[in-house]
Structures are given as C-alpha cells and as structure tokens.
Amino acid sequence: xxxxxxxxxxxxxxxxxxxxxxxxxxxxxxxxxxxxxxxxxxxxxxxxxxxxxxxxxxxxxxxxxxxxxxxxxxxxxxxxxxxxxxxxxxxxxxxxxxxxxxxxxxxxx
Numbered sequence: 001x002x003x004x005x006x007x008x009x010x011x012x013x014x015x016x017x018x019x020x021x022x023x024x025x026x027x028x029x030x031x032x033x034x035x036x037x038x039x040x041x042x043x044x045x046x047x048x049x050x051x052x053x054x055x056x057x058x059x060x061x062x063x064x065x066x067x068x069x070x071x072x073x074x075x076x077x078x079x080x081x082x083x084x085x086x087x088x089x090x091x092x093x094x095x096x097x098x099x100x101x102x103x104x105x106x107x108x109x
Contacts, residue, residue: 011068012084012108013037014098020055025075031055032077035065038105043067043081046074051092064096064108 015035023030029050036042045065049058065081072079085093 010066013040013065013067014102014104014106014108015043015063015065015081016104017058017061017063018042020058022050022055023075023077025077027075030074031058033058033063033083035063035081035083036104037065037067037081038103040067040105044078045081045083046072046077046079047083047093049083049085049093049095052088052094061095062097062102064098 015037017033018036019034021032023032023046026046026048028048030046030048031050031053033045033047034042035045043065064084066084067081069082084096086096088094
C-alpha cells in the first residue's frame with residue numbers, strides 16, 4: 001500500500017466542541033467532549049487535553065477528529081471519535097485546529 005492510500009483510509013473531519021466536562025471516571029485526567037460534525041451529527045470523545053484547556057474554553061472551538069476508528073468505551077463513556085493534537089516542548093497536548101472557520105464535517109485532505 002502506498003502512503004497516499006494509507007492516509008486515505010483515515011477519515012479526518014472538522015468539528016466544533018458543543019459541550020465539555022471533566023471525565024471523572026477516566027484513569028488519566030480527561031474531558032468528555034461532544035463534537036458537532038455537521039452532517040455526521042454530534043459525536044462524543046474522551047480526550048486527555050486537561051493541561052492546556054478548560055471545559056469552558058473548549059466549547060466553541062474547531063477541532064480535527066478521526067471519525068472512522070470505531071467506538072471505545074473509556075471510564076463508561078463511549079468515545080466515538082479521536083480528537084487530534086500534538087505535544088509541545090513540555091509534553092502537553094496542543095489541539096490541531098483549522099486556522100479559520102470552515103464548514104462542520106468538512107473532510108481533511
């Protein structure tokens with residue numbers, strides 16, 4: 001399989017966080033997120049992004065999500081999408097986000 005084919009297997013979409021709260025049952029500090037992915041609906045995610053973000057600060061943010069990896073149950077919470085980020089020089093997760101407004105559910109290519 002060539003690199004482009006491998007990349008195309010992963011479906012990445014843009015969504016907006018519409019609700020966020022502390023995930024108290026997760027083993028590692030995490031938030032429960034509800035993400036509006038436009039035509040795909042609102043999907044849930046458990047995200048370990050507590051060092052740089054607060055639940056209040058996440059609501060309204062655009063995020064990039066992998067939407068076709070299946071559902072994992074984390075601390076009793078179904079995590080349907082994976083929110084993407086990168087680590088900064090101190091190992092804290094920084095969210096990947098479009099640099100301007102784009103339609104919700106738009107595919108990353």
